[in-house]
Amino acid sequence: MDKMDLLVTGVGGQGVVLASDIIGETALAAGYDVKKTDTLGMAQRGGSVVSHVRLAPKVWSPLIREGEADLLLAFEKLEAARWGHYLRPGGVAIVNSYQQPPLSVSLGQEDYPSDDEIAAVLKRRTENIYFIDGTGRARELGNVRTLNTFMLGCFSVFASLETDAWRESIARRMPENIREINLNAFEAGRKEIEGVRIGQS
Amino acid sequence: MENNLQLLSGNEALALGAYHAGVQLAAAYPGTPSTEILENLSRFKDIYAEWSTNEKVAMEVAMGAAYTGARAMVSMKHVGLNVASDPFMAASITGIVGGLVVVCADDPQIHSSQNEQDNRHYARLAKVPMLEPGDSQDAYDLMGYAFDISENFDTPVLLRTTTRISHSKSVVDVNRTRAVKNQQPTFHYNVQKYVMLPVNALPRHALVEERMVKLADYVETFPMNQITRGSHDLGIVTSGVAYNYAREVFPDASFLRLAMTWPLPEKMIKEFADGVKRLIVIEELDPFLQDNIKAMGIKVSGKEFIPLVGELNTRIVGERSAGAGLLPESEKVEAMSPAPGLPRRPPLLCPGCPHTGIYFVLNSIGQRSRLLEKKDDGPQEPKLIITGDIGCYTLGALPPLNVLDTTACMGAGIGQALGMEKAGVKNRVVAVIGDSTFMHSGITGLVDAVYNDGHITILILDNRTTAMTGHQDHPGTGVSAQGQDTYAVDIEALVRGIGVRDVKVVNAFNLKEVRAGVRDSLDRPEVSVVIVRGNCAMLVRKRAHPRVIDAGKCDQCGICLRLGCPAIQSEDGQPFIEATLCAGDICTICEQLCPQKAISKSEDVA
Structure with a gap:
C-alpha cells in the first residue's frame, strides 16, 4: 500500500472520531506519514461528522480532495450518500446499513432516501459497495457502542496493516472494562466483510 | 534522544510544546477551536492552569504572571481576542519579563463561530511578533521559539492557529523535555514599565517602535521561515495550513514558507521575488501577506483569484489557480458535486437537554x-x-x-x-x-x-x-x-x-x-x-427508563416532534421514541407535554 485517503463518516455520537484516531495511530506505527482532520461543525450533537484520514510516505494537505478518496467508511447510510462524491472512481464504500433519520425527516419535511437511492448515489463513483449490518452485529455482540471497532474490522481488510498493530492500537485506546468486547467486535468486522466479499465475487 | 513520534492534534502539540518550553501558568476561556489547548495543559499538575471568567481576565492573569518572570500563556478563539484586546494592547506597551504567549485560534469557514475575522491584523495593530504553524510539528516547535522571542524582545508573542491546524492530527517528533528557566518568580518594582500613566506610556511607545526594528532584523534569520527552490517560473509565498495545500497543488514551484509572519522578512521576500518570474501569495482569509508585500514595492498577486471567504483546500487552490492561468486547464479535474436533495442533518439540542x-x-x-x-x-x-x-x-x-x-x-x-x-x-x-x-x-x-x-x-x-x-x-x-x-x-x-x-x-x-x-x-x-x-x-450518566409512545393512545398530533428532540422520530406519521437515544427519567418533557397522555416510561433500565 503506497498511500490511502479515506473518509470516515457518521452521526455525532457514533464513535467516528475515535475510529479515525485509531486508524491514524495504526498507520503511524506502520511507518506512514499521517494526517487526519475532523469536521464536526457545531456538533457533538447529532450532526453530520466526517473525518479525513490520509496515509502516505509524505502527506501535505490534511483534507482529501473531492473525487480522490480511496475508501469511504460510513457508520450511517444517509451520511454515506452525503459524502459519496469524495470517492475516486472505483473506490471502496463500506456502509453500515443503519438509518438515523434527521429531524426534518421525522417532521415530515424531507424524505430519507431509499436504499436504492443511496446505492445509486454511490454508484456514480464505484461498484465496490459493501452494505453491512454493523449496528445489528454490534448489538448481537452485547454493546451497540462497539459499532466503531466493528467498522474498523471491516476497514482493516482493505488496508495492508498488520492485524496485531490494529489490536494494539485498539487496546491502547479502550479502557480495560470494554477492551475485550471491542477486540471481539474488530474480529467480527473482519470476518463479516470477508464473508460479504466472497458472497459478491 | 530517540525518536518519539506521536500523532497529535495542533492543540495537543501547542500544549505539549508550551509545557516543554517551561510554561508555568496558563489561562483561557473555552472557545472552539482553541479549547483543547488549556484542557491538555490542565492535566500537567506541575503548572497552574485555570479557566478564567473570560478572555480579558485570562489575558490579565497571564500578564500578571509574566510580570513576575514566570512563563505564561493565554489561549482563546479568534473573537476571544476581541474581548481580550484591551489588556493585549496593554501588554504590548508594558512588555513582560517572563515569556508571554498569546494563542489565538481563528475559524476560517466559520465551523463554530459568529464571524470569520483574520486575527493576523492584531499583530500589526499591537506591534507584536506573530508565529503561524502549518501543522502539529510546527505548533510544537514554534512554542519553543515563542517564549524565547517574547523574553528576548520584551514583548508578548501572538501565536495564530486556525481550526484546520488546531483540529487536525499530524505526526510530531517530540524531541524536547520540560525545562523551567525561572524557578522562583519575583516581581520587581518598576513604575516606568508597569504604570501606564501618560508620562510613562509615551516613552514605552518609543521602546515598542525600537522593538519592531530589532524584530525586523531577527525575522530575517528566523530558522523556520524557509525557501524551497523549485521552478523559477513561479514563486509562492505562503503560511499556515495554506502552505500544505499549495505544496500539493504546485509540486514544482519555488516556495517561501513563512512561520513568523510579523514583522515580515523584507530582505528575504525581496530576494525570493527577484529569483522568480512571477510571485503569488496563497493565504486564507485576508490579503495580509499580500498587502504587506505590495507595500514593499514588490509585484505580487493572490487574492485576485484566491477567495477571501471560507477556508481553502487543494480543490479551491487548484481550480482558482487554473482559472488564473497558473495551471493548465486540464488540472481542473471535474469535481463531483454532492448528491442533490439529501435531507440535511443540522446540529440539534441533545435528548434530555435542559x-x-x-x-x-x-x-x-x-x-x-x-x-x-x-x-x-x-x-x-x-x-x-x-x-x-x-x-x-x-x-x-x-x-x-x-x-x-x-x-x-x-x-x-x-x-x-x-x-x-x-x-x-x-x-x-x-x-x-x-x-x-x-x-x-x-x-x-x-x-x-x-x-x-x-x-x-x-x-x-x-x-x-x-x-x-x-x-x-x-x-x-x-x-x-x-x-x-x-x-x-x-x-x-x-x-x-x-x-x-x-x-x-x-x-x-x-x-x-x-x-x-x-x-x-x-x-x-x-x-x-x-x-x-x-x-x-x-x-448525567444515568439513563433509566426511556419513554415510549403508546400508539393506541397517540392521536398523531405531532406536538412532541415540535420539541426537536433527536430521540423522538416518526415513521409514516406515527411518532416513536428511539430508546437508545432517550434520556429517560432525567427529562420527561415529552411525557409532560403529551395531551393524550400517550407517553410513559418503559421498564427498560438501559
Whole structure:
C-alpha cells in the first residue's frame, strides 16, 4: 500500500472520531506519514461528522480532495450518500446499513432516501459497495457502542496493516472494562466483510 | 534522544510544546477551536492552569504572571481576542519579563463561530511578533521559539492557529523535555514599565517602535521561515495550513514558507521575488501577506483569484489557480458535486437537554412557529422579542423551536434587550443567556439594565457547565480547570446583589414551573430574572427508563416532534421514541407535554 485517503463518516455520537484516531495511530506505527482532520461543525450533537484520514510516505494537505478518496467508511447510510462524491472512481464504500433519520425527516419535511437511492448515489463513483449490518452485529455482540471497532474490522481488510498493530492500537485506546468486547467486535468486522466479499465475487 | 513520534492534534502539540518550553501558568476561556489547548495543559499538575471568567481576565492573569518572570500563556478563539484586546494592547506597551504567549485560534469557514475575522491584523495593530504553524510539528516547535522571542524582545508573542491546524492530527517528533528557566518568580518594582500613566506610556511607545526594528532584523534569520527552490517560473509565498495545500497543488514551484509572519522578512521576500518570474501569495482569509508585500514595492498577486471567504483546500487552490492561468486547464479535474436533495442533518439540542422545555414554552407563548410560517408575507413583529447569546442554546434559533431573534457575540443579548426596550418597542423583550456566558460577560449587562430601570426579562439557562465547547467548568460550578473543588459563585445571590428584586429559580425539567415562571416575569414592570436550572444531559450518566409512545393512545398530533428532540422520530406519521437515544427519567418533557397522555416510561433500565 503506497498511500490511502479515506473518509470516515457518521452521526455525532457514533464513535467516528475515535475510529479515525485509531486508524491514524495504526498507520503511524506502520511507518506512514499521517494526517487526519475532523469536521464536526457545531456538533457533538447529532450532526453530520466526517473525518479525513490520509496515509502516505509524505502527506501535505490534511483534507482529501473531492473525487480522490480511496475508501469511504460510513457508520450511517444517509451520511454515506452525503459524502459519496469524495470517492475516486472505483473506490471502496463500506456502509453500515443503519438509518438515523434527521429531524426534518421525522417532521415530515424531507424524505430519507431509499436504499436504492443511496446505492445509486454511490454508484456514480464505484461498484465496490459493501452494505453491512454493523449496528445489528454490534448489538448481537452485547454493546451497540462497539459499532466503531466493528467498522474498523471491516476497514482493516482493505488496508495492508498488520492485524496485531490494529489490536494494539485498539487496546491502547479502550479502557480495560470494554477492551475485550471491542477486540471481539474488530474480529467480527473482519470476518463479516470477508464473508460479504466472497458472497459478491 | 530517540525518536518519539506521536500523532497529535495542533492543540495537543501547542500544549505539549508550551509545557516543554517551561510554561508555568496558563489561562483561557473555552472557545472552539482553541479549547483543547488549556484542557491538555490542565492535566500537567506541575503548572497552574485555570479557566478564567473570560478572555480579558485570562489575558490579565497571564500578564500578571509574566510580570513576575514566570512563563505564561493565554489561549482563546479568534473573537476571544476581541474581548481580550484591551489588556493585549496593554501588554504590548508594558512588555513582560517572563515569556508571554498569546494563542489565538481563528475559524476560517466559520465551523463554530459568529464571524470569520483574520486575527493576523492584531499583530500589526499591537506591534507584536506573530508565529503561524502549518501543522502539529510546527505548533510544537514554534512554542519553543515563542517564549524565547517574547523574553528576548520584551514583548508578548501572538501565536495564530486556525481550526484546520488546531483540529487536525499530524505526526510530531517530540524531541524536547520540560525545562523551567525561572524557578522562583519575583516581581520587581518598576513604575516606568508597569504604570501606564501618560508620562510613562509615551516613552514605552518609543521602546515598542525600537522593538519592531530589532524584530525586523531577527525575522530575517528566523530558522523556520524557509525557501524551497523549485521552478523559477513561479514563486509562492505562503503560511499556515495554506502552505500544505499549495505544496500539493504546485509540486514544482519555488516556495517561501513563512512561520513568523510579523514583522515580515523584507530582505528575504525581496530576494525570493527577484529569483522568480512571477510571485503569488496563497493565504486564507485576508490579503495580509499580500498587502504587506505590495507595500514593499514588490509585484505580487493572490487574492485576485484566491477567495477571501471560507477556508481553502487543494480543490479551491487548484481550480482558482487554473482559472488564473497558473495551471493548465486540464488540472481542473471535474469535481463531483454532492448528491442533490439529501435531507440535511443540522446540529440539534441533545435528548434530555435542559433547554428544550424552556424553548418550547417560549415558542408557544411567543407564537414563534407563526413567524416561520409567514416569513414570506413581509415584515413581522415578534410577539415576544428574544435576544440570544452564544452557547448550545443558540441552536434554539433553528426550527422547530425558532426562539431567537438575535445572536451577536458573547454577552450581547442583555444589552440588546435593554436597547430595544429603551428604543420604545411595544412588545416585551426577553434575553436568553447561558450560565457560563452570563459569567463571561452577562453580568455587566445586567448591572446596566438594573441601573437604567429596564423592563425586560432575562432567562439564565443554568445547565451547570460550559456545554458547547465540551463541558468545561466555570465560576459557577465549584470545580477548577485542574479538577479541584473550589468556590462556586452563586448566580442567584449575585443577581440579587446587583439589585434585581424579582428573581425566580425554576426546574428546567418541570414544564409547568417553567411556564408559570416565564409568564409571571413577562408582566413585571422591572428587570425580572428567571434562572432555569437543569444539568446538561451530557453530564448525567444515568439513563433509566426511556419513554415510549403508546400508539393506541397517540392521536398523531405531532406536538412532541415540535420539541426537536433527536430521540423522538416518526415513521409514516406515527411518532416513536428511539430508546437508545432517550434520556429517560432525567427529562420527561415529552411525557409532560403529551395531551393524550400517550407517553410513559418503559421498564427498560438501559
